[in-house]
Amino acid sequence: MSLTAPAGFRASGVTAGLKASGRPDVALVVNDGPSHVGAAVFTSNRVVAAPVLWSRTAVGDGVVRAVVLNSGCANACTGAEGFADTHRTAERVADALAVSAADVLVCSTGLIGERLDLPALLTGVDAAVDALADDPVGGTHAAEAIMTTDTVAKEVAVTRQTAAGTWTVGGMAKGAGMLAPALATMLAVLTTDAVVEPEDADAALRAATRVTFDRVDSDGCQSTNDTVAILASGASGVPVGRAELTEALTTVCADLARRLVADAEGASHDVAVTVSGATSEDAALAVARAVTRSNLLKAAIFGNDPNWGRVLAAAGTVPAEVAPFDPDAVDVTVNGVAVCRGGAPGEDRALVDLAASREVRIDVELHAGEAAATVWTNDLTHDYVHENSAYST
């Protein structure tokens, strides 16, 4: 159930000493082909880390042979020297695998504004090459080596059957700080043994991430390092079209995104905010993001208080030109209890028991149209404040 579930891939995770904790910190994923199709999406932040600058260019031709990832240091805000460090990392991988450095993606996560310990990282790369394995353990070791404040490694694999045969998609992800609106590095690598065209891989990845990873958290802001990459080996010999690939990638990305929410730093609740009755999907999304961004609502949920007034107040901050609706028509339902009807009190909020489960469902019906969207977030807890005041990312 990992990166190495599809045929044609090897992976590894080793300890290079970049983390003070001594936990594994270098991961490597290699596509052994016969095809080497690759695509990736990156953070929308204008402040991007050196590995993002590198990988954006490297993926441009649609060919990716390997992805090397390190935790312990983000190599962000490190200037020209930081970029040179990333370049040298890619070259070390390329030399060992006898491929071009321009076909090696690099991902980093960890402290910002600090230089990498490059000698340690390069030694780790050599060890990661030696440790490459095509069995499930290889993928799991890779998933463990990219963890930062994650408490569990996140892996998934799905298999699809078509008339032409069976093909598989595997994946791993990290990123436990998804509660934060402005910075929470999320890295994911997906693999598939399907035979796909580069443009289909790119389109399917964008379609899948748009409705999954992009709808975890809040305001569309992303960290300096966010990267999601797909590598396709073609080893199954099964040709797969854009629609089929999009379906499978969406399933895999949704699963990984849900695991990220469940492992968010210090959170005690996972909150799904679904806005329906909007005039467009963008309008629904804007309202859902405004609600998931409200610190007051998130703190209320931590206190097991179904504070629907804070939902309404957050929705009201979205400009009418972005999301037309009548505030006096809005219904809010929390875990199935209609606590607000037509912008005024509905059923007794005491009927809502938020303490009963980790998952909370907030449904906002705008009564303005037919479109809907869901955004996931977490509650705002003492542990969140503690982790983010004590840990420098």
Next chain:
Amino acid sequence: MSLTAPAGFRASGVTAGLKASGRPDVALVVNDGPSHVGAAVFTSNRVVAAPVLWSRTAVGDGVVRAVVLNSGCANACTGAEGFADTHRTAERVADALAVSAADVLVCSTGLIGERLDLPALLTGVDAAVDALADDPVGGTHAAEAIMTTDTVAKEVAVTRQTAAGTWTVGGMAKGAGMLAPALATMLAVLTTDAVVEPEDADAALRAATRVTFDRVDSDGCQSTNDTVAILASGASGVPVGRAELTEALTTVCADLARRLVADAEGASHDVAVTVSGATSEDAALAVARAVTRSNLLKAAIFGNDPNWGRVLAAAGTVPAEVAPFDPDAVDVTVNGVAVCRGGAPGEDRALVDLAASREVRIDVELHAGEAAATVWTNDLTHDYVHENSAYST
């Protein structure tokens, strides 16, 4: 040093029983003239409380005789019945003062989604009328009666001398939750004995709040109840023009806004984020708001960590069309220490001692233009989470 410092005003604060704590909860401010000029600005939220709906209409003709304010209940999300409650409150004041209800503004703050205890409020209004006083105690009692989670009453008065004589501006404010991006009711009433035209009062109030109250906190979102009103009695006999009035109101509003930041719920630091070198004031403001909105940065400041990477990452979330700048040119200075130069590490962050004082200054130089703006916020603390998870607003 209060609302009643200018000539022509009486004020009071009494206990009507709207607050479970039994603290004062109804305030009244009366303009005895000879002039009754009034202006007000309100929340930009589309979900507005009944008193805002009422007062927006009432202030339309530029005549205000009195402002009645209650704490303990926001009368927000209460539908047509809530509006009727506000209407009856204004009528009770108007009857007692023998003025028109259409010249009485109403402000409410407290719990959302709950009806007012109207009989208690109306009895409180009668008591507030009886208690009206033109001495400093009257103003102070009013300032105390509008407090919610505020720990201190907030009052100010300034006097200005012109060739035509002396005139005074007084003011009070409440709103201790300014750390929250989406909801933190802020109420302020200003008084002056200057002789002013209604359009000058309106323009001066808008100009003053734009650079003061509107730059406390984060993202321009406001609560369902925010109101700032100015009442001018003309009792000094000193005619004052728009520019002079703007200067004095800006001084008073800046003082009150700074007090709000200093009393923010659970905060341990007041943080001034100044963005300079921007292509326009709007661009500077957009970057400053993005930085003050970062939960990760706020949590880091609580931990006394001058985490400039989080400043840069937040700045990078502002679209280039809103604020053009080169991320590799940005300098960040924290409490005078240049921790980031040209988007990369500068002086040692260990030189910054955030524990030494409550006030923190973060200066972001974009090197893209000449414009600047400052936004105030607070750190994100355990006490903030506690207060906002335990207290239903």
